[in-house]
Amino acid sequence: MENRKYSKSVIILFLLLVFGFTAVSMVWPDRTFSENENRVLASAPEFSVENLFEGKFMSDYEKYITDQFFLRDEWIQLKTMTEMALNKQDINGVYMGKDGYLIERHEDSEIDFEMLAKSKEYLIQFVERYTKRLGKDSVKVMLVPTASEVLLDKLPPFAEGFDQNGMIDEVYASLPEGVAVDVRDILKEHADEYIYYKTDHHWTSLGAFYAYQAYCEAKGFEVPALEDATFTEVSNEFLGTVYSKLNLELSKDSMHTVTLPNTPSKIQMTVDMAEKFNGLYNDEYLSQKDKYSYYLDGNHALTEIASNSEGKGTLLIIKDSYSHCFAPLTLGDYQKVYLVDFRYFNMPISQFIMQYRVTDILVLYNAVTFATDTHTGAFLR
Amino acid sequence: MVFSSILFMFRFLPIVLLLYFIAPKQIRNTILFIASLIFYAWGEPVYVVIMLFSTLVDYTHGLLVYKYKQKGEMKKAKLFVISSMIINLSLLGFFKYTDFIIGNLNLIPGVEIPLLELALPIGISFYTFQTMSYTIDIYRGDALPQKNIISFGAYVALFPQLIAGPIVAYNTVAEQLEGRKETMDDFATGVMRFMTGVGKKVLLANNIGLLWDMISARGVGEVPVLMAWLGITAFAFQIYFDFSGYSDMAIGLGKMMGFHFLENFNYPYVSRSITEFWRRWHISLGSWFRSYVYIPLGGNRQGLKKQIRNIAVVWLLTGIWHGASWNFLLWGVYFGVFLILEKFLWLDFLKKHKIFSHVYTLVIVWVGWALFAFDDMGRVIQYLKAMFGLSGAGFANGETWYLLISYAVMLVILVLASTPYPRQWAMKVMNLLEGKKKADNEAAEKKGITLGGTVSTVLQLAFVAVVFVISTAYLVDATYNPFLYFRF
Numbered sequence: 001m002e003n004r005k006y007s008k009s010v011i012i013l014f015l016l017l018v019f020g021f022t023a024v025s026m027v028w029p030d031r032t033f034s035e036n037e038n039r040v041l042a043s044a045p046e047f048s049v050e051n052l053f054e055g056k057f058m059s060d061y062e063k064y065i066t067d068q069f070f071l072r073d074e075w076i077q078l079k080t081m082t083e084m085a086l087n088k089q090d091i092n093g094v095y096m097g098k099d100g101y102l103i104e105r106h107e108d109s110e111i112d113f114e115m116l117a118k119s120k121e122y123l124i125q126f127v128e129r130y131t132k133r134l135g136k137d138s139v140k141v142m143l144v145p146t147a148s149e150v151l152l153d154k155l156p157p158f159a160e161g162f163d164q165n166g167m168i169d170e171v172y173a174s175l176p177e178g179v180a181v182d183v184r185d186i187l188k189e190h191a192d193e194y195i196y197y198k199t200d201h202h203w204t205s206l207g208a209f210y211a212y213q214a215y216c217e218a219k220g221f222e223v224p225a226l227e228d229a230t231f232t233e234v235s236n237e238f239l240g241t242v243y244s245k246l247n248l249e250l251s252k253d254s255m256h257t258v259t260l261p262n263t264p265s266k267i268q269m270t271v272d273m274a275e276k277f278n279g280l281y282n283d284e285y286l287s288q289k290d291k292y293s294y295y296l297d298g299n300h301a302l303t304e305i306a307s308n309s310e311g312k313g314t315l316l317i318i319k320d321s322y323s324h325c326f327a328p329l330t331l332g333d334y335q336k337v338y339l340v341d342f343r344y345f346n347m348p349i350s351q352f353i354m355q356y357r358v359t360d361i362l363v364l365y366n367a368v369t370f371a372t373d374t375h376t377g378a379f380l381r
Numbered sequence: 382m383v384f385s386s387i388l389f390m391f392r393f394l395p396i397v398l399l400l401y402f403i404a405p406k407q408i409r410n411t412i413l414f415i416a417s418l419i420f421y422a423w424g425e426p427v428y429v430v431i432m433l434f435s436t437l438v439d440y441t442h443g444l445l446v447y448k449y450k451q452k453g454e455m456k457k458a459k460l461f462v463i464s465s466m467i468i469n470l471s472l473l474g475f476f477k478y479t480d481f482i483i484g485n486l487n488l489i490p491g492v493e494i495p496l497l498e499l500a501l502p503i504g505i506s507f508y509t510f511q512t513m514s515y516t517i518d519i520y521r522g523d524a525l526p527q528k529n530i531i532s533f534g535a536y537v538a539l540f541p542q543l544i545a546g547p548i549v550a551y552n553t554v555a556e557q558l559e560g561r562k563e564t565m566d567d568f569a570t571g572v573m574r575f576m577t578g579v580g581k582k583v584l585l586a587n588n589i590g591l592l593w594d595m596i597s598a599r600g601v602g603e604v605p606v607l608m609a610w611l612g613i614t615a616f617a618f619q620i621y622f623d624f625s626g627y628s629d630m631a632i633g634l635g636k637m638m639g640f641h642f643l644e645n646f647n648y649p650y651v652s653r654s655i656t657e658f659w660r661r662w663h664i665s666l667g668s669w670f671r672s673y674v675y676i677p678l679g680g681n682r683q684g685l686k687k688q689i690r691n692i693a694v695v696w697l698l699t700g701i702w703h704g705a706s707w708n709f710l711l712w713g714v715y716f717g718v719f720l721i722l723e724k725f726l727w728l729d730f731l732k733k734h735k736i737f738s739h740v741y742t743l744v745i746v747w748v749g750w751a752l753f754a755f756d757d758m759g760r761v762i763q764y765l766k767a768m769f770g771l772s773g774a775g776f777a778n779g780e781t782w783y784l785l786i787s788y789a790v791m792l793v794i795l796v797l798a799s800t801p802y803p804r805q806w807a808m809k810v811m812n813l814l815e816g817k818k819k820a821d822n823e824a825a826e827k828k829g830i831t832l833g834g835t836v837s838t839v840l841q842l843a844f845v846a847v848v849f850v851i852s853t854a855y856l857v858d859a860t861y862n863p864f865l866y867f868r869f
Contacts, residue, residue: 006838007569013842014572017849022391058423062388066857069387075857082851086588089787109598158783 021070028070035289036076036244041067073247080248089156092245097154100251101198102242103147104368106162111371116167119376123363124174126379130353130361131176140218141363142181143168143370144203144211144322147196150187164367171370181218181362183211197253200240201366202292205231205256205325212329215362221333224260231256234281238291255291257281258325262332264307271300280305280328295324301344303327305337313359316340318349318379320369334360342375349381382423383544383864384575384630385582387856393420394634401638402563410535410558413638417538421504428502431472436530436537438468439512443526443533446519458520465516469509476501481705504544506702508537510669515551517673524552532558541634545627547645547665550672554640561639571636573845578629580848583855585795586623589615590863592788597754601763607777609767610747611785617750618795621650623865624663643668650799653738654731655719655745666702670695692721706756715749811837 034041045051045060052058069075083091090096095103123141131139148155149164165184172180187195187203187210195207203211209229216223238253257280269277277297285294296303299321311333317323318340330337338356340349352358365373382389397416404412422429442465449458476499483494515536518524527533536558542549596604596612604612628645635642645665652658659667675695681688693714700713723731731738751768755761766772797803815834 003566007565009838009842010569010572011565013846017846018390019395021853022395025387025391053426055424055426058426062386065392066387066859069391069857072857075854078851078854079858082584082854087787087790089783156783157786158779160779160783 025065025068025070028068030068031072034067034072036073036247038241038244038289041072076247080246084248089159094242094245095148095155095159097151097156099154099198101147101151101154101196102246102250103151103155103196104201104242104245105148105159106146106164106368108162111162112374115374115376116371119370119373120171120174122376122379123171126363127175127179131179133353134359134361137178137219138359139179139361139363140181140215141171141175141179142183142211142215142365143171144183144364144366145187146201146366146368147203149367150184150191151196152188153191162368162371164371167371168367178218181211181215183214186210186214197238197240197242198251199243199253200238200292201242202240202322203325203366204253205258208322208326209258209329211326215330219333228261230259232259234294235286235291239289240292255294258329260329260332262310263328264309264331266308267331268306269296270304270306271297272302273304292321292324296327296339298324299341299344300339301341301346303339305331305339306335307331309333309335311335314338314357315360315362316353316356316358317362317364318342319362319364320366320373322366322369323364326364330362342373342378345378349378382420384627384634385579385852385856386859387853388423390579390853390856398637409638410529410532413540414531414535414538417535417540417543420540421538421543425503428500428505431476431502431505432508432538433534435469435472435509435512436534439465439515439537440527440530440533442516443519444528446516447526450520450522462516462520466513469513473505473509476505478701478705507546507548508543510548511551512537514548514669514673518550518552524555527555527558539635539640541631541638541640542642545624545631546663547628547631547642548669549642549665550669553643557640563637563639567639568637571633571638573633573841574636575630575633576845576849578626578631578633579852580845581622581626581629581798583626583852584848585791585798586619586621586626587855587863588791589788589795590619590623592784593619593754595784597764602772602774604764604767604772605774605777605781606768606770608774608781608784609764609772611781611788613747613750613754613764613768614792615788616754617650617747618792618799620750620753620865621646621799622795648799648801650743650746651739651801652742652746653735654723654728654742655716656723656728658742658746659716659720666699670699674698689721692724693717696720703753704756707758708752708756708761711758712749712752715752719745807840811840 030043031041032043033039042060042063044064045057047057050056051060080091084096088096090105093105093107095101095105097103127139127141145164145168148159148161168182168184172182187207190206190210193206194204195210196203209226213223215221234255234257236252236254238255239249240253243249267279269280271277275297280296281294282297283294285291285298290298292298305327309331311331313334314336315330315334316338317327317330319327320341320343323339327337327339336356338352338358340352353361370376382393384390393416397412400416401409401412418429418433421432442461445461446458446465449455449461480496480498483496486492486494515524515527515533519526527536536549536551536554539549593612593615596608596615599608625646632642632644643665645663647661647664649658649661652661675691678691678694679687680691696713696717697710698713699716700710703709703712731741748765748768751764752761755764763772767774770776811834814836
């Protein structure tokens with residue numbers, strides 16, 4: 001009799017788990033986009049005889065029901081929690097750092113070292129060419145290490161990955177004297193401050209501010225003190241790209257804007273020669289998942305910033321998104337600031353520099369973007 | 382289709398079970414047959430024809446063999462057995478071994494034959510072995526022919542064991558094909574078995590497989606000794622929990638529908654000799670070779686020389702069965718050599734030395750996995766060099782410790798789960814909680830039923846439910862869920 005009771009319980013469990021989950025997942029509404037994973041989810045495949053015999057229908061159908069399984073985000077969370085319980089030091093390429101820091105792990109396998117060698121060569125030639133044309137000290141290069149190379153105290157023991165420091169050393173060593181703006185020391189000095197986001201792969205405005213201090217020093221500008229800068233919190237609800245890899249909320253980030261005494265009062269920003277903004281920020285993003293795009297309206301091929309600045313000359317920043325909270329700090333130093341992103345920019349850069357009378361150039365990437373960028377050929381166009 | 386997928390667990394399985402149990406008994410085999418064809422065609426929409434062909438061939442051959450056997454025309458009966466074997470082995474040979482043979486012929490200077498580059502039909506090594514066993518069993522008088530082609534088709538295509546075994550010999554399920562009885566108790570045991578299997582595959586095998594993939598992808602000279610052993614340990618656990626997980630799922634699914642398949646794994650890593658290891662690892666393959674190759678060749682009854690020859694033949698075949706490349710052949714030979722040596726030299730010694738025999742077995746099996754893991758002999762040699770400190774990468778580096786810390790908890794779970802102890806401990810705890818006598822439990826175990834007290838029921842159900850739910854989470858976010866038997 002006892003065995004009968006046992007069997008019944010097992011069968012009830014089976015019905016609940018297998019048939020129950022099946023029923024719920026069948027009636028659960030489809031979603032087109034997953035904000036958390038930042039990707040389009042698979043939709044119901046179209047049936048055709050050809051698709052059937054090629055097996056495409058079947059594999060698409062499988063992707064579809066897996067992507068549209070009910071409570072997808074919660075299931076992924078459960079997986080992350082399990083991995084944490086197993087004391088995995090990194091989950092989905094993310095270190096579980098101290099103090100709620102989620103830090104991206106970059107491995108050698110992500111890097112195409114041949115491409116990197118070429119990128120390095122392009123950059124060197126670019127710097128030499130425009131130093132000659134625009135004058136000594138007018139071209140600067142800043143490669144910013146990501147959190148995993150700076151927040152060493154927050155990493156799990158023995159964590160090591162792609163050697164960003166080594167790469168930066170190599171690039172800097174082959175650049176002409178005075179071109180490199182090395183921000184590594186100043187960032188490490190402030191490693192216990194809030195210079196990187198806990199849930200995003202970017203540095204914070206504070207991190208960018210310290211880097212700006214190093215930039216001023218390299219340019220011979222007056223170096224602003226931290227007390228002179230005004231930080232204004234614009235959000236404390238930010239969950240960034242690293243969070244999305246785990247889908248588990250351990251901490252939230254706050255985002256700030258910075259103004260300096262010489263920050264101009266009137267700013268107009270034009271992106272891709274079309275959309276104009278009063279000021280540098282797009283508030284709409286603050287209510288969305290992708291809050292980092294608040295700064296400079298996110299990634300664009302070309303961003304033009306004009307202002308009533310008392311600075312002189314025109315700065316061109318060739319960049320990735322690390323520059324989006326750096327560029328605002330430079331506005332007081334230049335009449336105009338342009339940002340160019342080679343991932344989207346089609347015009348030959350030589351033509352741009354001539355046409356827009358660029359006087360100063362800053363190449364600003366985080367070390368990992370530079371190491372993985374495949375668009376660096378544009379430096380020589 | 383594979384079992385460990387959202388598609389199988391939350392679409393295919395519930396629908397098939399529903400239809401199966403609603404249907405009257407007479408048409409259950411038909412449902413099973415059609416369901417199995419869909420299951421197979423899902424991933425192999427064209428190759429399903431080959432399986433049907435193999436089914437048809439052996440269905441007719443079986444009948445013919447029986448007919449001539451009844452008439453006493455043994456020569457003709459034998460002819461049809463041979464014909465069946467030729468057809469099945471040709472199928473297997475054509476799809477699995479042609480490119481291997483061409484590739485090796487091309488090594489001869491002047492020879493340049495283009496490769497066929499055919500994808501291997503999944504499960505072909507499993508179902509051709511099953512269909513052959515059928516015809517041979519009839520010839521030997523171990524089974525009667527199946528007159529109903531649907532029932533026979535259901536046997537060959539039976540989706541629980543179709544793509545990754547166990548290899549079900551016909552005579553072990555002949556009666557169940559017609560007169561099986563689905564019971565609640567069997568269904569429940571089957572459910573528990575299936576869910577445990579899902580957990581083994583998804584939580585244990587896939588997880589540790591990531592570690593192996595990471596280490597095996599590293600370049601020459603970048604793998605220190607400790608990391609190499611960590612890597613091959615990861616592989617050993619991956620393949621064991623993956624394969625035995627599949628077997629558990631197959632056996633469980635079979636049981637839910639009234640089939641009783643034989644066991645396929647029995648804690649192989651607790652073995653104290655290679656001989657014992659192969660009695661506990663992929664048992665259905667071992668017994669297939671034993672009854673259809675080793676014994677027909679004379680086994681151990683025709684003198685020492687012939688026995689050694691027979692062992693050698695079986696292990697060459699076992700090796701090459703696992704994949705058409707030299708490393709698998711070598712892997713088979715490697716074990717063959719140890720089996721012969723143990724048999725004639727040191728099995729007794731091993732029996733007397735407990736700790737040594739465990740270490741000895743694991744080291745040999747682990748080195749074997751290095752042979753098994755790479756189909757490129759160059760990489761096998763590199764990896765073995767790394768394991769034995771000849772790659773010049775030192776004993777350990779920071780990355781080694783990092784990985785070791787990261788997988789420490791997992792490794793402890795894996796070690797425990799590959800021994801029978803956790804099960805025994807759980808039984809003991811439940812006994813204490815329920816105040817039962819040991820003898821009762823042993824009796825219950827023997828009958829294949831599980832303890833039925835409230836406490837133990839709740840505990841067992843909770844455990845399996847947690848495993849199954851977490852497995853589902855891993856499948857929803859399935860970044861890594863490989864199918865390891867595409868070469869078999």
